[in-house]
Amino acid sequence: MGHQIIKQPDGRLAVLSSFTDTFVLMDATPDEIVQWFADRAAEAERDRTRTVLGHVLADNPRAAYYQFAHTWDEACQLNQDHGGDLTYTEGKQDPPTQERCGFIHNRWVDGIYRERRRCIAKAGHTTGQFASDHGPWESAR
Numbered sequence: 001m002g003h004q005i006i007k008q009p010d011g012r013l014a015v016l017s018s019f020t021d022t023f024v025l026m027d028a029t030p031d032e033i034v035q036w037f038a039d040r041a042a043e044a045e046r047d048r049t050r051t052v053l054g055h056v057l058a059d060n061p062r063a064a065y066y067q068f069a070h071t072w073d074e075a076c077q078l079n080q081d082h083g084g085d086l087t088y089t090e091g092k093q094d095p096p097t098q099e100r101c102g103f104i105h106n107r108w109v110d111g112i113y114r115e116r117r118r119c120i121a122k123a124g125h126t127t128g129q130f131a132s133d134h135g136p137w138e139s140a141r
């Protein structure tokens, strides 16, 4: 079943891997256990998302979403039919100012859109294309 939390004789906590049948964490506090599992889940999700992004950026979304992959036009139609607030306008995206990066990121939390935000770091601070490469942020409309 993956990883099992086990209470040590001294009251601290260990994690046993069922893949290797060996401890992968020892002498941990409850908070450290929570953090360890959270970090693993976050990293797994980053990997999964990068894989999906690779397919989408290579114009092969079906490799990620199979027959459920939507075209841009289908997605826009769905959004319109369901009263989505966000609409796309060609050329609407704000050009970066001279001194700021200007990278735009639509922040999702728990599967729903929360905020459109703009990186206000110095222009050229990164060539990264992921939100994790950017920031600090300001709200952008």
Ligand SMILES: [Zn+2]
Pocket (backbone or CB within 6 Å): 101, 102, 103, 119, 120, 121, 125, 126, 133, 134, 135
């Ligand atoms: Zn940036």
